[in-house]
Amino acid sequence: xxxxxxxxxxxxxxxxxxxxxxxxxxxxxxxxxxxxxxxxxxxxxxxxxxxxxxxxxxxxxxxxxxxxxxxxxxxxxxxxxxxxxxxxxxxxxxxxxxxxxxxxxxxxxxxxxxxxxxxxxxxxxxxxxxxxxxxxxxxxxxxxxxxxxxxxxxxxxxxxxxxxxxxxxxxxxxxxxxxxxxxxxxxxxxxxxxxxxxxxxxxxxxxxxxxxxxxxxxxxxxxxxxxxxxxxxxxxxxxxxxxx
Amino acid sequence: xxxxxxxxxxxxxxxxxxxxxxxxxxxxxxxxxxxxxxxxxxxxxxxxxxxxxxxxxxxxxxxxxxxxxxxxxxxxxxxxxxxxxxxxxxxxxxxxxxxxxxxxxxxxxxxxxxxxxxxxxxxxxxxxxxxxxxxxxxxxxxxxxxxxxxxxxxxxxxxxxxxxxxxxxxxxxxxxxxxxxxxxxxxxxxxxxxxxxxxxxxxxxxxxxxxxxxxxxxxxxxxxxxxxxxxxxxxxxxxxxxxx
Numbered sequence: 298x299x300x301x302x303x304x305x306x307x308x309x310x311x312x313x314x315x316x317x318x319x320x321x322x323x324x325x326x327x328x329x330x331x332x333x334x335x336x337x338x339x340x341x342x343x344x345x346x347x348x349x350x351x352x353x354x355x356x357x358x359x360x361x362x363x364x365x366x367x368x369x370x371x372x373x374x375x376x377x378x379x380x381x382x383x384x385x386x387x388x389x390x391x392x393x394x395x396x397x398x399x400x401x402x403x404x405x406x407x408x409x410x411x412x413x414x415x416x417x418x419x420x421x422x423x424x425x426x427x428x429x430x431x432x433x434x435x436x437x438x439x440x441x442x443x444x445x446x447x448x449x450x451x452x453x454x455x456x457x458x459x460x461x462x463x464x465x466x467x468x469x470x471x472x473x474x475x476x477x478x479x480x481x482x483x484x485x486x487x488x489x490x491x492x493x494x495x496x497x498x499x500x501x502x503x504x505x506x507x508x509x510x511x512x513x514x515x516x517x518x519x520x521x522x523x524x525x526x527x528x529x530x531x532x533x534x535x536x537x538x539x540x541x
Numbered sequence: 542x543x544x545x546x547x548x549x550x551x552x553x554x555x556x557x558x559x560x561x562x563x564x565x566x567x568x569x570x571x572x573x574x575x576x577x578x579x580x581x582x583x584x585x586x587x588x589x590x591x592x593x594x595x596x597x598x599x600x601x602x603x604x605x606x607x608x609x610x611x612x613x614x615x616x617x618x619x620x621x622x623x624x625x626x627x628x629x630x631x632x633x634x635x636x637x638x639x640x641x642x643x644x645x646x647x648x649x650x651x652x653x654x655x656x657x658x659x660x661x662x663x664x665x666x667x668x669x670x671x672x673x674x675x676x677x678x679x680x681x682x683x684x685x686x687x688x689x690x691x692x693x694x695x696x697x698x699x700x701x702x703x704x705x706x707x708x709x710x711x712x713x714x715x716x717x718x719x720x721x722x723x724x725x726x727x728x729x730x731x732x733x734x735x736x737x738x739x740x741x742x743x744x745x746x747x748x749x750x751x752x753x754x755x756x757x758x759x760x761x762x763x764x765x766x767x768x769x770x771x772x773x774x775x776x777x778x779x780x781x782x783x784x785x
Contacts, residue, residue: 314563315562315563317562318560318562319558319559390669391669392668392672393665393668393675398671398672398673398674399672400672401670401671401672402672404672405736405749405750405751410748411670412670413665413669413670413741414666415661415666415742416659417659421637421657421665422657424636424637425547425634425635425636425637425645426547426656426657427642428642428644428645428646428648428649428655429646430642431636432638432680432682433679433680434679435677435679435680435707436678436679438676492649497657498659502656505649506646506649507649
């Protein structure tokens with residue numbers, strides 16, 4: 298029986314051999330069957346990560362929001378037939394704010410072994426870089442678009458951050474970053490700490506944490522159209538929990 | 542002005558050159574000032590990651606629950622004096638279920654640039670490997686020890702998982718794994734999905750997802766004393782959110 302390998306990819310246009318582990322590169326060179334979010338970006342990645350393997354040797358299986366669950370389950374026949382199967386999202390870690398989780402779920406149902414691999418995650422890098430509590434945190438994906446729903450989601454998250462010390466984390470579609478920034482400044486308290494982290498792991502990476510009061514006076518137009526993570530502080534970590 | 546570099550370390554007794562990126566190894570070879578959770582494990586890591594650098598060249602600064610906040614702030618003088626400063630936790634990513642967040646917070650206050658680096662996180666690997674919703678998840682650290690508090694925390698988390706689709710994640714002190722497992726089986730519904738992920742990124746890695754009903758019939762005594770992550774499903778990801 299083959300296994301299912303979750304393969305992280307660079308978060309931008311970087312050399313895979315600099316930002317991935319040798320373990321991942323060796324695996325990519327070995328696998329021939331890959332479930333991919335986007336064929337074009339997958340082929341570009343494979344060319345960079347394993348240039349010596351002819352493109353024709355890879356069998357790619359599409360995975361997107363239109364992929365039928367039965368088709369996804371069918372891909373796992375590669376494993377039951379005895380070969381390993383890889384999963385690639387467009388950037389970062391499959392299954393984390395990216396497709397892949399469904400396929401992993403089906404693999405568990407079929408008792409196929411699942412192998413997540415070490416690699417870049419913008420959420421994790423942002424949390425590390427924020428200085429916020431990394432012993433309790435919640436990632437919410439996108440905030441609601443509707444103005445009233447968004448406001449109440451933000452107010453609830455700020456309250457949870459304050460009362461439970463839980464760091465609150467969101468992503469945003471890059472062209473909406475400034476609009477989200479304005480909403481954060483409008484709805485959160487002056488003293489609430491906000492971290493904005495752009496272009497994580499890229500040469501242009503930029504991470505800043507300050508109070509909403511100070512953000513209101515900051516010039517941030519350059520965050521527009523850059524991949525960004527937004528985090529709201531849940532206070533300092535409880536130091537007694539350091540022992541893990 | 543120097544920067545603050547958050548350096549991940551292997552999750553077990555592995556060769557750093559296999560499970561870390563070349564970017565991290567190059568950085569470790571360059572840095573001479575390091576804030577470390579544990580001096581003994583830090584020296585062992587440095588010896589493996591940069592064998593050509595004499596141990597005497599590294600200046601190590603202790604960081605643990607007894608470290609005075611003023612001392613932590615003082616370490617950042619390395620940066621204001623123009624040199625880069627690294628941070629190492631015992632295993633995994635500094636600041637994520639590990640010390641380091643306070644120091645990062647002080648760095649932001651002093652406008653020192655913060656550089657989180659790509660590397661192993663057992664929480665992230667477990668989430669990828671679970672097949673659970675990676676578009677909405679909460680990491681809670683440890684569950685309460687008190688039996689009644691623990692029960693109500695588990696019930697609340699299960700409800701949040703069901704109503705909001707948010708994956709719930711905990712760590713446990715390895716020698717208490719079986720006790721936590723029994724509590725999960727006792728307090729969660731038969732149909733609730735639980736993932737247990739042990740020894741992440743290690744050769745002995747073991748990840749399984751199934752319903753509480755099936756877990757009750759499973760033999761799991763081998764999870765005791767192994768580093769483990771426990772996850773409860775918040776249902777399937779909302780596929781409309783795949784676009785990030």
